[in-house]
Amino acid sequence: MAFDPLPPSFVGRALGCIRGGRAVFAGLDFAVAPGDALVLLGPNGSGKSSLLRVMAGLLRPTVGAVLWGETPAAEDAEAHAARTHYVGHHDAVKPVLSVAENLRFWARLHEPHLPTATRAVDGALDAFGLAHLRDVPGKMLSAGQKRRTNLARLLAAPSPLWLLDEPTTALDKASIKVLERVMADHRAAGGMVVLSTHQDVDLPGCRELHLDRFTPGGDEWEDEE
């Protein structure tokens, strides 16, 4: 699962975001090179989710731009979607579809070639310890199993850029270890990971971005607290 020999890096320039009339962050720059991991840190409401949604293209930044190499990601939304996996707060698991059916649907949207997609889905189920649950309908899954089904999308269709919004929520220790290994393999193959977390996730050589430093007027806000 190797990507282009020298894929371009993923860059944000002078990003600013206003949500509900409040400036969440401003003047934010980031850069993720192939094989890199970026961890977003900050208290609740500091804009971690907003930044990830901006990176995914779900949210337009109020100012600034997200670039893939030299080209703005917003210029070709489909190409950006093809190279991105976004894991948000919701698990997008349909209650009446089985684990394998849920996963195959998302895999087929990224990888229309059926045999490739089927093989990748089987591999992803094995990697996240879901093989014995493959025919279990989504409504029978626990929160942690749903989360693992959602995370299995990462492997069910290869994409270089992973955007993970608190991916460890509801996961047990063993599953967090699995996720850490999957992310390490992904980075070794030249992939990029951006994740936000409140828990300790072991990402060797990752860089940290403290979002509270980009909160406009953050100091006064802290004084009020």
Add this chain to the structure above:
Amino acid sequence: MSRFLEVIRRDLRLALRQGSDSIMVVTFFVLTVVLFPFGIGPESGVLERVAAGVLWVTALLASLLSLDRLFQADYEDGSLELLVLTPTPLEVVVVAKICAHWLTTGLPLLVAAPVLAVLLHMNADGFVTLLLTMLVGTPILSLIGGIGAALVLGARRGGVLLSLLILPLYVPVLIFGVGAIDAAVGARDATPHLLILSGLLAAALPLGPWATAAALRQALE
């Protein structure tokens, strides 16, 4: 193209396993039409006169019933975000979802309509035209309805708001649908009405998904 079919297949499978929506829509259609003979009396002359209007108005309301679930379930469980982030234009995904919606709600209405027409003593000359108007008209209902369903995402009491938004837009379909059937029953030429209805479909086919996709993007911001 395979992504388009994949979305249709998934929505049909969901509809088949959950089952409730299609059955609910057809049952509502049948029950409401059956109420009319009780309400306005069984004289065949009166029923025959109102048959086309009753069938079309009831079909509009029945199709409205199923609309608020069109995007709501995907919106709530996060699937919609991922559908927006697929390497396909969102408009294509929307057309696929609307096709699936028509197959699960519009098509059953089309099948039920002639049976109910018999119940209302509709003149036999109007049956073919009734089917034709339903065939052209019900996809327009799904296409226009998709815009409303996307606009009310995340709103409280979305269902009521949806009917206020969408029912006025359904009026042209109603006018020309009923007009065509009345013309056929009165031994006049129904073609102009059918052509206008087809024109409405031709306009709704690109405009509906385009507006729906824009509303969905807005809902997710």
